[in-house]
Amino acid sequence: MTTAAPSPEQIDSAARRVLEDNDLGTLVTAAPHLYPHQWSWDAAFISVGLAHMSVPRALRELRTILDAQWSTGMFPHIVFSDHVDYFPGFDTWGTAVAEARPSGVKSSGICQPPVHAYCLEKVVRIAHAGGGEDASVADAFVREALDPLHRWHSWLSTARNPGGTGIVEIYHGWESGMDNSPRFDAIYDRVEVPERIEMDRTDLKHADASERPSDTEYQRYLHLVRQMASVAFDDDALPSVMSFRFGDIFMTALLAVSAESLARLADQHGRADIASAERERAAACRRTVEGSVGEDGLCRDYDPIERTWLEVPSLASFSLLLCGGEDQELLAGQRSTLMGPAWMGHPENLYRLPPSLSLDSPQVRPPEYWRGPVWPIMNWLFASTALDRGDLEFAALVRSEGLTQLTDLKFGEYYEPRTGEPLGSHQQSWSAMAAIDWIT
Ligand code: 9WN
Numbered sequence: 001m002t003t004a005a006p007s008p009e010q011i012d013s014a015a016r017r018v019l020e021d022n023d024l025g026t027l028v029t030a031a032p033h034l035y036p037h038q039w040s041w042d043a044a045f046i047s048v049g050l051a052h053m054s055v056p057r058a059l060r061e062l063r064t065i066l067d068a069q070w071s072t073g074m075f076p077h078i079v080f081s082d083h084v085d086y087f088p089g090f091d092t093w094g095t096a097v098a099e100a101r102p103s104g105v106k107s108s109g110i111c112q113p114p115v116h117a118y119c120l121e122k123v124v125r126i127a128h129a130g131g132g133e134d135a136s137v138a139d140a141f142v143r144e145a146l147d148p149l150h151r152w153h154s155w156l157s158t159a160r161n162p163g164g165t166g167i168v169e170i171y172h173g174w175e176s177g178m179d180n181s182p183r184f185d186a187i188y189d190r191v192e193v194p195e196r197i198e199m200d201r202t203d204l205k206h207a208d209a210s211e212r213p214s215d216t217e218y219q220r221y222l223h224l225v226r227q228m229a230s231v232a233f234d235d236d237a238l239p240s241v242m243s244f245r246f247g248d249i250f251m252t253a254l255l256a257v258s259a260e261s262l263a264r265l266a267d268q269h270g271r272a273d274i275a276s277a278e279r280e281r282a283a284a285c286r287r288t289v290e291g292s293v294g295e296d297g298l299c300r301d302y303d304p305i306e307r308t309w310l311e312v313p314s315l316a317s318f319s320l321l322l323c324g325g326e327d328q329e330l331l332a333g334q335r336s337t338l339m340g341p342a343w344m345g346h347p348e349n350l351y352r353l354p355p356s357l358s359l360d361s362p363q364v365r366p367p368e369y370w371r372g373p374v375w376p377i378m379n380w381l382f383a384s385t386a387l388d389r390g391d392l393e394f395a396a397l398v399r400s401e402g403l404t405q406l407t408d409l410k411f412g413e414y415y416e417p418r419t420g421e422p423l424g425s426h427q428q429s430w431s432a433m434a435a436i437d438w439i440t
Contacts, residue, residue, distance in 0.1 A: 036083035049433030073155030076107035094229035167247035247302025256285035
């Protein structure tokens, strides 16, 4: 006897339960065991899910991000809760010595992709659709958040643009959010770890080793943290000490997306100064993303040391679909490649969803993390930005396939593209958020 698939109502209520269970009051953990703290871009996405449940709670989540902002403008990638079962924790990060860190907040010392203003705009729309008190608290929050968000974007455009290319530069794969994607392989090969660093891989207690980065990769990750700590996380000093420097085209596209959102929010609140600066930023980032497109029509990351483009097709190669651009042919080309037989339409795929890597890629290694699996949050992001650009067909396809994938009610962090097996953490908050936003 086959059991009926859960209804949208059942998926929605299971997803809401995930956010409730992971809620520590001022922050929702990215996942119950594997990630017991607040992650920056996770939290932004999660706030959209929370807004469907309680607008004040969604704003509280975003407030925790703002409270953790460094004096430089950076939003740190982790705000630590009191949980100790996570490595590397606050002490290992060494950010106690970072002058820019607000003293009352324990955080890591790197950033993650800038999706905050984009998600805040979604929260505001949900609040306004509800009206009443929700709309006025959301508006009051926006008025307070405009300057911090503007400083965050400006930091990305200055401190993280040391070579003036306009491509957001990162100093750790964790900053990209796509940690062990083959995008970074050539750059990680330059990272030499002089002596073995003591590690406590708490992650391997909560996820299968075959789905996580290797020990060799983790040694490099930790070495980079040490390099940053050696200069007390000082932005000016980082470019000269870091052995990992990478021009991230996906981050650049997301900066365009968020800058556009921030410009609209600023307009709504009479802040023409921020609106015009953010609109300029968005246009410049979009031009940079367009300019990264190679002969195959895909976006490329940049190696700021060798000053060359990096030709490693991955989900990030479709960054133009996130931010849009002037050249409609380029956009149409990326859309058709992504939907085609090497990517979403691969004959071995269980669902027509955008994978982190093509199953035809020489570097593909599902079930490993960002080397092939399908990520529900990426499904949501690509569907949501497609909808914003008016591509209803793409958005509807990904929503429908993405929801079917989530009928297992596991809310996997990522999924095996061929079998649909949930991988990494289960009850992952941002996967639950995708379901809530799609259904509600
Ligand atoms: C390191 C929390 C985070 C996501 C990242 C994802 C993974 C952490 C890890 O989990 O990264 O930051 O330990 O693997 O790659 O995108 O924000 O969900």
